[in-house]
Amino acid sequence: MSDSAFGDRAVHIRIDGKRFGDTAVLGSIALDVASGRTVAITGPSGIGKSTLLRIVSGLDHDFEGEVRAPARISPVFQEPTLLPWLTALDNLTVVTGAGTEEAERVMQTVGLENKQAHYPHQLSLGQQRRLSLARAFVSNPELLVMDEPFASLDEQKADEIMALTRRLIEDSGVTAILVTHALAEARALGAETFHLSGQPATLTKGIV
């Protein structure tokens, strides 16, 4: 899967088009993310950001073009998306296949060391977000795909989680793609920013 020309964790996107029925959502999109870099994609609601991310994540194969991405991908969604019937620790190990020790270590990193036996509904929203970050990093991912991961948080919590996310990204050297409609979030992660616009949508570099 990985391409040596782009390094181990690089992402190579060459989409020629993506449509839902008669609607062309994505046009021609070319984007290369070098190994270990963080890229942010901004754009208005309904433009196709999530669609693009689903393609990169390998969840949607029904498009024209070619996408090369590493094998080990971790998602972070707008909602924590934890399984309510599993404890915090099981949410890491059962879903990702990570070992207990590794899971305990990552939970410590995100400040949840004494919450292993808690169920998600026993955690605050901020703690749930940190648990979902822990899940993303416990599997030692090569690529992190984040779809509006800070959207449902108030400003202070968002700042805290963004700082934690940035630290985890830098420590792990993971390649990351962030989808957001807030430029401040892109800046907080030190991301190179691209803008998605038009119908069908195309990608432009920098701030528009």
Next chain:
Amino acid sequence: MSVSATDRLRRSSLYFVSLLGLIATWQIAATVAGDPALLPAPLPVLTAMGGELIRGELLHHVGITLMRVLAAFVLAMSIGITVGVLMGRDRTVDGLLDPVLIVLLNLPALVVIVLAYLWIGLTEAAAIAAVTINKVPLVTVMLREGARALDPQFDALASIYRMSRWKRLRHILLPQLAPYIAAAARSGIALIWKIVLVVELLGRSNGVGFKIHLYFQLFDVKMVLVYAISFVLVMLCVEAFVMRPVETAANRWRSA
């Protein structure tokens, strides 16, 4: 904790008051009627029940009926869950099977039973099949609803992490469907045991339905009540000691 404990005590005492009221009403009605052949009082019925129990008749027939209920229940739940989930997740399957489902839902139980006996013969297989076919559509409808309510984000999570089929089933699909399965099981067991009695009445030579039919022909109200009440008691026990504990275990995480 103490609140829920007193609450439970309150509920169970209300339960007993209600039960006692029912028996008292029965006793009064029997006294007013004044004809034991028409409506025997609770005590003679209980005595007759003891007699049947000692002769071994009661357990034999109740046991046979219970086995039929169990077989039809397991079959109807397995088929209904599978088909319901397929219909809820796949529009083509849904469109294909929806008319069949509507026809089956509106088919009177009696018609299914009679046709099963006519086409398959007066056999055990026909009896079980008739009950199962009566129940499958309801389970299917409930599980289709459950499958439509499945969270697509969990599917995305499972796909990205390449979770195995078994893990998906056990940790993602079944826990989400559990409330729907529980509701289907609850309404299912109630419907099934009632239909089993009709099936036995129409084409079996053993079981509670057969015995009730027999005593009906002899105009023996007391023995009809003995078998009817015995089976209601058995089904209440199934509800209390099987269905409810399973449900409680499945819901443990909610109250953690």
